[in-house]
Amino acid sequence: MxxxxxxxxxxxxxxxxxxxxxxxxASLPKRQINSLYILGDFFDHWVGDDDCRDPYNARIIAALRQAADQGIELNLLHGNRDFLLGQDFATAAGLRLLPDPYVLSVVTWQFVLSHGDALCTDDQDYQAFRAQVRGHAWQADFLAKPLAERKAIAAALRQRSEAIKAEKRDEANYLMDVNAATVEDFLRDNGYATLIHGHTHRPERHDHIVDGIHCERWVLSDWHQDHTRAWGDCLVWDGDTLQRESLELPLA
Ligand SMILES: [Mn+2]
Structure with missing residues (x-):
């Protein structure tokens, strides 16, 4: 599964x-789930693999490594916040970095996995920013800066995005949704596979008819917490059907 x-x-x-x-x-082995796919924005920010030693990051890496050692196959593709996760992190955590998009063929089905930000083509400012920061030159320049400076830059970017969010009041306006024509092209280019993505924070299952072919698009939720609980969702493929499951943890 x-x-x-x-x-x-x-x-x-x-x-x-x-x-x-x-x-x-920790629940995956007893649920007979042997593969986990993390579709980006796993970390809120990642400034370079030399930050693996940070105590919080080390704790997450240890949890992943423990699952990998128990036989769970771990896979991760980048989001817009953690696109600098690199091979040193992957090796330490025991996971495989996947390209975006990634076509996942299983015995009876075909999925295409993506973070989803590349589908939000109505946001031209963001797409220009994305093209820049996903380029080798920008990344080489950024990673050459001292770790403390990179952390300061990330904190400043976060503060700016929080200010924009507060200004626009609700997240629905803050994060644009996918562009329908871009999704159709994407599905056509990827063999009309079942698309699973996140990023938009709009959990839903959508039907698309592309070239007369019925395609499904499943959007994952982002995860939340308040003073009483933490919650999120996952999709589970049991070899036959894809189902959304709610995840929740009461907090003392
Ligand atoms: Mn995102």
Whole structure:
């Protein structure tokens, strides 16, 4: 059995979500789930693999490594917040980094996995930013800066995005949804496979008819916490059907 999650935005600021993830990971063997696919924005921010030694990051890496050692196949593709996760992190955590998009063929079905930000083509400012930061030159330049400076830059970017979010009041306006024509092209280019993505924080199952072919698009939720509980969702493939499951952890 396979399971898919996205947009946990893990950081020391969300201990409830962190605990929910650790409980989720620990529950996989007894649920006979042997493959986990993390579809980006796993971490709230990642400034380079030399930050693996940070105590919080080391804790997450240890939890992943423990699951990998128990025989869970771990896979991760980048989101817009953690696209600098690299091979040193992957090796330490015992996981495989996947390209975006990634076509996943199982015995009776075909999925295509993506974070989803590349589908939001109505947001031209973001797509320009994305093209820049996903380029080799920008990344080489950024990673050459001292770790403390990279952390300061990430904190400033976070503060700016929080300010924009507060200004626009609700997340629905803050995060644009996917562009329908871009989704159709994407499905056509990827063999009309069942698309699973996150990023938009709009959990839903959509039907698309592309070239007369019925395609499904499943959107994962981001994860949340308040003072009483942490919650999120996952998709589970049992070899026959894909189902959404709610995840929840009460917090003392
Ligand atoms: Mn995202």
């Amino acid at each position: 396979l399971t898919f999650i996205s947009d946990l935005h893990l950081s020391p600021a969300v201990p409830g979500i962190t605990a929910l993830f650790e409980a989720f990971l």
